[in-house]
Amino acid sequence: MKKKEIVAFQGERGAFSELAAVQLLGPRIDLLPCERFEQMFRALQDGAADAAVVPIENTLHGSVHENYDHLLNFDLKIVAETSVRIVHNLIVPPGTKFADVRRVYSHPVALNQCLRFFAAHPRLVKTTHYDTAGSVKMMMSERPEGAAAIASSLAAANYGGEILKASIEDDRKNFTRFFLLRRPDFVTPKIKGNAKISMVFTTKNSPGSLFRALAALALRDISLAKIESRPMRGRPWEYLFYLDFLGHVDDKNVQNALAHLAEVSDLLRVLGCYPAAKIDL
Template identity: 35%
Template sequence: MKTLDLQEIRKQLDGIDREIVSLFEKRMALSGQVAEYKIETGKPVYDREREQQKIESVTGMVEDEFQKQAVRELFTQMMTISRHFQYKLMAEHGLKAENDFRPVKNLPANQVRVVYQGVEGAYTHEAALKYFGADVDIYHVDSWEDAMKEVEAGTADYAVLPIENSSAGAVTHNYDLLIKYNNYIVAETLLPVDHALLGLSEAEEGDIKTVFSHPQALMQCSEFLNANRNWRQISVENTAVAAKKVFEDGDPSQAAVASEIAGNIYGLKVLKSSINHNKNNTTRFIILSREPIYREDAGKISISFELPHKSGSLYNMLSNFIYNGVNMMMIESRPILGRNWEYRFFIDIEGNLSDASIQNALKGISEEGSNMRVLGNY
């Protein structure tokens, strides 16, 4: 067989590509007819069994193993695109992912009660005052889960929880609480975190043998703390609890990693200021309500969903954002209790629940994943 020159090969490839595009257009037109049928009958877009049968059928048409995998990927993507087209058509007919959220001009702020975890002087306490103002009716509980319970029961109107730190990453336990309780993220606030080493008034840095703080605070100050290898590092509920403990124990060999504000509240001396190694250290706090509401000008949406444990499932799910032009801002995964090596994904995206592109994306995710929840629009 005579080898063709490069220009002739490219010419033939161009001809084949034109045919592929023409056939693809015909296929998409038929997909539109499928969408019309499903709109009339109320059938879901995603039919996992039908797609699996199609994949097995087309891969069986080729012998070479490389070609089998290539054909599998090609048709997987074509069917994914077809689904997105069908979601778009269904949304135009008013069929979208259902949710109970309602827009409001502003969050209710008069005569509200706010709960936070820890004690006075904790960073969460500071975050609550920063968002709601110094005159808000505010109280504290022992744990983050207690705070979620207070809101779900209606004892508090809002809870303030840390969810992510720029140095230490996600506060993973609080992601789990978002699933466990039926509360909704309605706002967020960012708080710069500046840790200090605090001790009794008569203590000096050389006296310290034990340091108390929240695990993330210890992590955020690990470079400073680990340089002093004789110090025991002990985790407590939060930074303000650590400061309070040092004050109450009255032991000059103890120190706390906490804010200077907490030091002032509990009468402690700053032994060393600004000990966190990331000087731009910031914690993101979320504001939760039991009411599924969102401000009309909200621009971020948090969702969660579960996926089957198989190759490509996350990629296919994220394509719902790609084909709708939705920007993903964050992704976090958490293991699903009782199901080894299976994960729940938490994702933040830009947008508002009233946006058509968001509705299309969420429709796809609700059909293709499982246990999809909108955690909030804020």
């Protein structure tokens, strides 16, 4: 039997990142929870992990710039993408009746995404915790009286909690997109179907510079999937651009486009080429 791979992710066991890891690699993995994003990049780079699962953007909260920074600072590559719907569940110790719940623990962002539920049940006291999955872990080990927690179904399963009310989030269209990262020497399997490329580039600081850069793609009928500018610190009016487009790095058309783009940009870095997932975001 093949040895299980070690997958680094940020958060406690049962975090939404763990759901993404299972979507990307199946359930037969060993998980390495990290407190901070940078730690999981380092764990992968240093060989403590075989892969890392990184949240990169969320429907409500935008791009995770910190992780784009780490993608530029570490020499790793994106080999897959997926998206996870953020479903919040009310979780209790098994056998607890809803009438006995008084206090609901979770991360404030999760509590704030369930305001309709709290409005319908004004007796419930919102109590903040440092982590969604961590609130289930604490509830199951410390058993405070009348406690429930809000977290993913995986957190309930991991810590032996029971889902009393499923999907209590206000907005069902809340998705987070994740990248699967590997070290640069990882041999990527051949991509079947559409491929997508993620890259970062900067342009010279002048009107029309982005327009000229996008010509490299548009003149070759390449479809953009994402574009985002980010001001460069300490350099007013200079920008970093995040770009995703459809195509494979082995396509002649794409290679020409990248060569053309390199002519008009100061910095250009391909972060990865991977199967384009049917993602909701």
